[in-house]
Amino acid sequence: MDELAIEAYKTNKPKGTHVLFFKTPFCGTCQLAEQLLTLTLETMNGKALPTFICRAEEWQAYIEEWQVESVPCLVFIKDGHVMQKLYAFESVTKLYELYKKYE
Template sequence: MKRVNSREILINKIETDATLWVFLYAPMCGTCEIARSFITMVEKVKEIEFVCEMDLNLAKDQAREWEIESVPCLVEFSHGEIQQKLYAFESVSTVFEFINHQKLVKKGDQ
């Protein structure tokens, strides 16, 4: 995952990237660490880093605007609009199935 430490950079990426996956977390959240490990495993299977991660505390205004209910949360943006959100990180399979509808380009195929 690519860590983003600036709300402005994240907003810019959301507005300019055709599809962007954003993992929102809280630093002291144990469930967020488990979710992060699931996402990392999916990225390894897909052979591409496609998720940006950001501490929700750095984007509180956006969290309200995006109606983020809790962390961890994986959000898919397409052309600046929210397409779907995942809150229940039950397993690696759950995360894989959640993102699997989106075709991702492998490293070297770009």
């Protein structure tokens, strides 16, 4: 899971379905969510949707446009449209099922 700069996203948006993980540097809940997300992606053996880390403070325009209410937030995007937002990172199983839903 790589960090994605806002400039890179604006000039070269991923095609198809992709996932953006919004977080802030000093958010403890974000750190726990990132650990769960990392475990989930590892269980998918490289077959997960492209997933990128986004520093929320750099993405304010998109956060407002997509109505991201808080961090951590996982945003599933297909062809430029938000399909789903997830705020509660309850378990690896829940994350895995959500990824499978949008494959």
